[in-house]
Amino acid sequence: MSKFVELFCDVDYFCKVFIPQWCKQLLEDGTRKRQREGQMTTSEIMTIVVSFHMSHYRDFKNYSLGYVSLVYKNAFPNLLNYTRFLAVKGVLIA
Template sequence: MDTITIFCAIDDFYKEFEPRWEQRLTESSLKRRRRRGALCLSEVMTIMVGFHLSGYWTFKHYYLNHVLR
């Protein structure tokens, strides 16, 4: 599968999931830090799915050889 196709599918899912998740976090009585990361959840999940589909044995090698290039 193409990386862009995977990203679009994951991003569509997170557009529906993230508001519900945020609402659930605000309803919780526990105080949590909600700092924004450098990457959105869709981007992080796309990297993770790509790693699992790639055949690399270690995430470090996948990230250095595939994501950063």
């Protein structure tokens, strides 16, 4: 669990430094977009994705449903279900 906490701290620090700089450089098309915060933070989502790539699991669905939702249930009180998690992750990447 301590490595997971260390990973989260590193990812959270990266997000706090990178995302504001990145948002300043984005080009806008003139349309207004909602800027509402989600249930899970970007740091939490990125931590789960990075930890998946560091794990021995072959597919993300089994990792999410069989490991994260059971072992780290208390660490992520607002954990999204698998389908919603993929949708939010897709928005962050795009």
